[in-house]
Amino acid sequence: MKALFKVIGGFFKLIWKTLSFTRQLILNLLFLLIIAIVIFGWRESSKLTEEPVQAGYEGALLVNLYGPIVEQPTYSRPVDNLSRRLLGDELPTENVLFDIVDAIRAAAQDDKITGLVLSLRDMPETSLTKLRYIAKAINEFKASGKPVYAVGSHYSQSQYYLASYADEVLMAPDGGVMLQGYSSYQLYFKRLLDKLDVTTHVFRVGTYKSAVEPFIRNDMSNSAREANGVWLKQLWAAYTGDVAHNRNIEAASLSPDTETLISRMKQANGDFARFAVNMGLVDKLANRPEIRQFLEDKFGSDGDHSFKHISLYDYYSTPAMGFNITGNDQIAVIIASGAIIDGPSRDGAAGGDTIAAQLRDARFSDKIKAVILRVNSPGGSAFASEVIRNEVQALKAAGKPVVVSMSSMAASGGYWISSDANHIIAQPTTITGSIGIFGLFTTFEDTLDKYGISSDGLSTTQFGGVSPIRPLPAAVSDIMQLGIENGYQRFLSVVSQGRNMSMAQAEKVAEGRVWTGQDALDRGLVDQLGDFDDAVTEAAKLADLDRYELNWMQEPLSPFEQAIQDLMGQVSVSLIGQPLQSLIPTAFKPLSNEVSAKVSLLNNFNDPNGQYVFCLNCTYN
Secondary structure (H helix, E strand, O other), rough: OOHHHHHHHHHEEEEEEHHHHHHHHHHHHHHHHHHHHHHHHHHHOOOOOOOOOOOHHHHHEEEOOOEEOOOOOOOOOHHHHHHHHOOOOOOOOEEEHHHHHHHHHHOOOOOEEEEEEEEEOOOOOOHHHHHHHHHHHHHHHHHHOOEEEEEEEEEEEHHHHOOOOOOOOEEEOOEEEOOOOOOOOOOOOOOOOOEEEOEEEEEEEEOOOOOOOOHHHHOOHHHHHHHHHHHHHHHHHHHHHHHHHHHOHHHHHOOOOHHHHHHHHHHHHOOOOHHHHHOOOOOOOOOOHHHHHHHHHHEEEEEOOOOEEEHHHHHHOHHHHOOOOOOOOOOEEEEOOEEOOOOEEEEEEEEEHHHHHHHHHHHHHHOOEEEEEEEOOOEEHHHHHHHHHHHHHHHOOOEEEEEEEEEEEEHHHHHHHOOOOOEEEEEEOOEEEOOEEEEEEEEEHHHHHHHOOOOOOOOOOOOOOOOOOOOHHHHHHHHHHHHEEEHHHHHHHHHHHOOOOOOHHHHHOOOOEEEEHHHHOOOOOOOOOOOOOHHHHHHHHHHOOOOOOOEEEOOOOOOHHHHHHHHHHHHOOOOOOHHHHHHOHHHHHHHHHHHHHHHHHHHOOOOOOOOOOOHHHHOOO
16 A cells, blocks of 8 residues: 555656656756866955945845745755856845844934835736835835935836835836736646546545646636635725725725726826826825935935935845844744755755755754744645644753744645644735645556557555556556545644544535634634744743844755865856846746746655645735
8 A cells, every 4th residue: 555655656756767867867967067167256255355244334224035935944945046157047135024024123223214115016926915015124224314215117016015014116208007916827737638648646625725727627716716716806995905004095995896996097088197196195196206205305316317325135134134143032934935845854845854854953952942934835745744843842841942933834734844843823815724735647548549659557455556557446546545534634633633623624614715814813723813923932931031042944955065165156157058048938827836836846746645734825916
């Protein structure tokens, strides 16, 4: 039986290994060829005198975010980073959520910083949960008595959310504010699989466990539509409520019906910028020279045709942001971000072995008195989730409290690893729950038969011939379903034990249904509504600490990886691969990124037993 599970669980590994073999071979060869160039560049650059951090900055803190906002850097392995850059795959600039908040808070207490300027045109769409945490820091900055201004040509929905916290919002006369609401869409592959004569075997438990729907349906099921509609409406109500409060307007005005919207656009003569002003979303229309002059009037001129300011990225290097961990009373922060996979962490995925090792290190450290497990995950491998949960249990048994801080999502496996914590804190807009489980196995016997290929042979047992190229025996299918049903009961017992509720109570909030943090609180799945700061307060309280330091634990780099990272900081090799990157037309890059995301999803399906606690529809735009 275990051999059967290994075959099924390893199917998805086979797909990825086949796709990546050639890539890995090429990368290794390229690495050997360019290592000499890198070393030469490092030697040359080491001759240069490094400029010290300038202490003479003054003026506004310019929050000019480029790239996505993340819990921790996605691209963490230096060798992988180097290989991507060699192939022209430009890594996006990532902004760690906690770094942004710490910088804004430091600036509020920094006498050299006289204000805050939000220039967010390069910030992509971001979850409301992360935006709210940044907004909290902006409000704290305003409370210091320093002004906050938002400037931009256009504002996307996420950009405008932060801009609404400014004292004054400026926008270009040809700009606009694009508030589209929240939506959740998936690609559905059933018709494609049917055309390819691919047979998809699905094993699942839970009325609302819709993660496998893209493989067995052409559209969203009524149950998934019902559940998704509830939490999407709650998130949109939270967004419009916050913006309306900031701008002193009616929340309902941000979701007008079609007739009202057209009428208001007619009043503005089809001018999106004037429409935004009439709606009370923007205070002043100004072109770039006018905005620059406005900021010079507020903060003074830097003598170089701009206003006095320091970029957020430069501010990270100032003495105001420096700190070292030296105390004996520490609260460890361990981040589980991305899909949960079996084995070590890799780019964008939380490895069960890696997270478990960090939790174990915290357990045996005399300096660490409590742990915050920061979860931002849709789940993944049931086996890896249990590996992590076991270490949470061991921490509690050792007398060290564990507080879970839920970020944008902590669903399915993300909830599995959270359930045994001493205290669970979620934001009202957190997506959590999705207590369900599924298995997926695809066979290609009809596809092969279509082209005249067949498979035949014999095996000592009915399980020995299980393969993607042969039909799945009915007995094996039945056994797989029994295994999934057992996994579901185990998930319920995990929730029942961790949350101190009966199995019947756990089942009422399960069946794969997704809940917001607010709904989860009402149903006993979390203990408190709050953000990361509240988690720190609770952890200190449970550990009886008056003074403490945060220890942001992460997987240490090997000496070789550290050397590569140092070299990459000295030498740019992105131009080597630029011709490869330019082969993809700009218009096709969104499609390319979508396909890449789907391949990465398959790569994350590596549970050794083929059982997954994963919430595919927990993301939203």
